[in-house]
Amino acid sequence: xxxxLTDETLSNIRATWPSAVVLELSGVGxxxxxxxxxxxxxxxxxxxxxxxxxADENVSVRHLLHPSPSEWATVRRRRPLIDGEIVDALCELxxxxxxxxxxxxDPLDDSTPxxxxxxxxxxxxxxxxxxxxxxxxxxxxxxxxxxDGSVAAAFALAPRAQDVNTIRAAAERxxxxxxxxxxxxxxxxxxxxxxxxxxxxxxxxxxxxxxxAPEILKLGGAGSIRRAKSRR
Numbered sequence: 001x002x003x004x005l006t007d008e009t010l011s012n013i014r015a016t017w018p019s020a021v022v023l024e025l026s027g028v029g030x031x032x033x034x035x036x037x038x039x040x041x042x043x044x045x046x047x048x049x050x051x052x053x054x055a056d057e058n059v060s061v062r063h064l065l066h067p068s069p070s071e072w073a074t075v076r077r078r079r080p081l082i083d084g085e086i087v088d089a090l091c092e093l094x095x096x097x098x099x100x101x102x103x104x105x106d107p108l109d110d111s112t113p114x115x116x117x118x119x120x121x122x123x124x125x126x127x128x129x130x131x132x133x134x135x136x137x138x139x140x141x142x143x144x145x146x147x148d149g150s151v152a153a154a155f156a157l158a159p160r161a162q163d164v165n166t167i168r169a170a171a172e173r174x175x176x177x178x179x180x181x182x183x184x185x186x187x188x189x190x191x192x193x194x195x196x197x198x199x200x201x202x203x204x205x206x207x208x209x210x211x212x213a214p215e216i217l218k219l220g221g222a223g224s225i226r227r228a229k230s231r232r
Contacts, residue, residue: 005030013065021066023089028075031120032066036094041205042178049174056083064130095204097145108139108156120154121193130190134158138219159188164220167213181209
């Protein structure tokens with residue numbers, strides 16, 4: 001157990017870190033953390049390509065606002081994978097659907113079921129227009145589920161060879177992988193529901209690397225990238 005996160009303590013934390021959120025950790029207590037922004041998520045993902053355990057521990061050091069480092073060290077000795085739980089929670093806050101809420105991916109063409117288009121916010125006319133911009137390129141529509149059956153994000157992908165190559169090259173270098181996924185995703189997304197893709201990726205910082213990049217590689221016929229994954 002850790003010290004109770006009182007209303008006063010949380011108020012003091014948010015005076016400095018307004019975006020701080022509370023995580024309920026089973027068997028441990030409430031922790032206050034800073035969510036991932038694009039830079040901190042990218043840093044974790046690139047570090048995880050080298051050593052996942054160390055990368056997760058570094059996230060706790062950088063993002064935990066409560067409890068104290070000494071209290072957390074005690075927790076870690078009892079639960080060595082607790083840092084990974086923090087990372088999983090931060091990834092969920094950053095747009096990665098929680099367990100049980102699967103991302104749907106469907107081909108985007110004349111045979112796409114009307115229900116899929118309606119859920120994404122597309123019409124058959126939209127599909128024809130999108131495909132006309134990149135003829136001969138496979139298109140898919142991706143829907144990211146939100147809570148209670150809602151749609152958190154929806155977008156259409158039509159990756160080019162350069163998008164696939166950008167991701168593969170960064171993975172082979174084991175450097176700049178997250179930023180490469182961001183760049184490739186901006187190039188591959190040809191439509192985004194309700195907002196520009198750049199704004200979406202700032203709001204849901206995990207999407208490019210953890211959701212979109214794997215689909216880009218599948219569409220491009222590339223083999224899977226060997227990188228650290230969430231323990232979901």
